[in-house]
């Protein structure tokens with residue numbers, strides 16, 4: 236096994252998750268928060284809640300922006316984890332586009348083995364399966380059962396080196412391994428990369444999608460900081476990570492998912508070269524200050540200003556007797572609500588689609604009930620606080636088409652009201 240990485244412990248991290256350097260710049264201390272997808276039942280409102288520190292630091296050696304605390308993944312991705320990727324149409328479309336694009340780009344032969352790590356309900360693999368590939372999902376939560384029921388074979392486990400070996404024994408090497416949106420979530424990155432190296436065929440591709448740190452800076456997306464996101468990737472630390480794992484970063488694309496993400500292609504083996512696109516984006520990162528202390532000092536200041544402005548605005552609406560409800564309950568809303576101190580007196584409920592697994596639950600720490608959006612359409616509150624603001628445009632369009640008249644508050648990067 237080619238792997239220069241070391242295992243990451245659970246709890247407070249005193250060195251960089253990738254290069255183990257200790258020259259860390261403290262970026263922002265958000266506070267002590269509940270994990271973002273741990274919603275509460277009504278009975279749980281009367282229990283003590285566990286919170287964890289949410290602090291961001293930046294490694295001055297390899298450039299990785301990261302949390303300095305790793306929550307035990309079993310706490311974060313518990314069996315009843317309520318997130319289902321097929322649920323929003325935008326996301327479903329993005330995931331299907333991913334498989335089509337992958338097949339075009341890599342010229343995958345029929346019958347190739349495609350493995351998805353953190354496969355959720357199997358939406359990505361569905362696309363590959365429809366194109367004649369053999370597919371296998373790896374997903375630790377109960378959503379794996381849903382995928383299996385839908386005909387996408389899924390192993391209900393965390394992806395580890397051991398699991399990779401078992402899969403390889405049973406199915407042979409993978410032609411393509413994907414990890415959409417879990418690549419920043421896995422704490423034990425050494426074991427993850429070891430498993431990917433083990434399972435991939437020679438010169439085969441590993442493709443991941445993650446939030447892009449440059450987009451977080453550009454659009455002040457401090458609400459995408461939460462315990463699941465252990466690392467916020469830029470090109471330099473990614474190159475380092477792959478090299479230490481026996482892979483080469485060969486290509487990269489910026490994609491709009493989650494308010495700005497990157498799709499990263501890494502090929503097994505060290506005798507490959509990065510594309511022009513990689514070098515171009517690296518230059519943009521460097522010129523944009525993504526590797527400078529000053530940029531992160533500014534980020535902190537802007538986040539703190541935004542917190543004050545949003546909270547003041549919500550208090551002002553409350554003082555004026557205006558009715559305000561939340562719209563949508565994505566993972567990131569937990570950070571926005573907790574960081575900005577938005578509680579049920581300011582936001583009596585959050586409206587979610589009637590298909591959401593979150594209905595009937597309460598936001599952790601802030602205790603705002605999540606309710607079927609039918610109530611909002613019926614009540615037509617004066618304002619709606621858009622918590623999925625990174626998808627504001629299509630969501631507002633759809634809400635208007637369905638008859639919502641409320642003014643809509645888009646909280647970031649600065650407060651905007653849509654009449």
Ligand SMILES: [Zn+2]
Pocket residue numbers: 251252253254255256294295296297298299
């Ligand atoms: Zn580092």
